[in-house]
Amino acid sequence: MKRVRVLIGGPVSEWPAALQAGELTGPWVAADRGALRLLQLGVVPELVAGDFDSLAPAERNLVEQQVHKIVAVRPEKDETDTELLLRLLGEDETIDEIEIYGATGGRLDQLLSNIWIFTQLRFRDLVAKIKLIDRSNVVSFYLPGIHAIERLPEMTYLGFINLTAVENLTLLDEKYALQSWSSTTPFSWSSNEFTAKINHFSFDSGIVAVIQSRDLHGQQGD
Template sequence: MNAIIVTGGDIDLSLLESYISKNKYTIVISVDAAVKKLEETGKLPNVMVGDFDTLADEKRLEYYAGLGIEIVRHNPVKDFSDTELAIDWAYKRNITEIVIFGALGRRFDHTFANILMLRKYKKLGVDITVVDRCNRIYVKSNPFILEKRLVWGKYISFFAVKEKVFIESLTGVAYPVENKYLDNIENPSLFISNEIVDDYMSVIFDGEILVVESRD
């Protein structure tokens, strides 16, 4: 099962609409007031999650409930962000693939927390991808191959999830690598802004890496 989550950060509405239309999702989840952004695309969620302090419109919530949309409401005084509560709702229903729109934006605290959640739920068996107009971000824990024509943009970057990760080989890129550590202390920017130059890129490593496909 898979899901798309729309949360409160910056969202390119045309990209969101296109993504929903071109991809099949079991369920669409909106977080707090992000339902307004979904409305602008002509879409409605299956589920709404949050404390709804940002939406702050009881009549609107009643209207959505009347349409058969499930409302999962939380106390504003809580230990988790609304976005994490939405991810957790999906996880507890055996959803194993999630794409999130609106996870990046002006609030760096929320952005950073959202990126950290990628690893938390990867360990629980959930593959989460954060998407915006310029970036596609996810965590990998096993060697993998990327096809150049399918990457999000021109650039591919890697970051160690823990302090360091041993990269056995990185091939098919402008700057190939053999037997080198990706180290957040010694060389945190060493593996950014590489480019795939062959039809496929391959990376073999030991550990967990954060992958960022990006474009200007």
């Protein structure tokens, strides 16, 4: 299986501990400031894309000196740096899984953009390959069908969010069941839980995000 890890520019405070410690192996690619942060970890990304508006001239020079493949665009563009990078990754059909770090925390508009990106028709072929990962959440994306979800041992909760209209969303064996639920608007079924190592759900149309999450120290669940 070919997995690519992506770092974008969200706050370092939201990184999982293994990333902060530089323990996650590549290959790595990066958008904008994510490139500098990888270099600071001693990791040279294979590809960097963006307008680099978050880097000072000296920082950009550092990236340009060490990274061999850079796709630079002007700040006045019609897609975000993350969308640009995903479009480039989508050209490589050998990639099976894309883990994205640095997509959460900080500005809410960027967080929502990083989640709803995958409702765009041009990224449909990437939907099932994507995971957004931070220190307390792992988000996966699903197209219609019957799906099995394996519980991550460090996570407690399970949430289902239809990002688009959805038909017949059914939570088959989770703690709180749901039978053939449909909606024309996005909705979040949060704070559910696994009943076994592997649980199942299904739906007939739309795109559904599934979030495995945990409370951090000092936080309390719903």
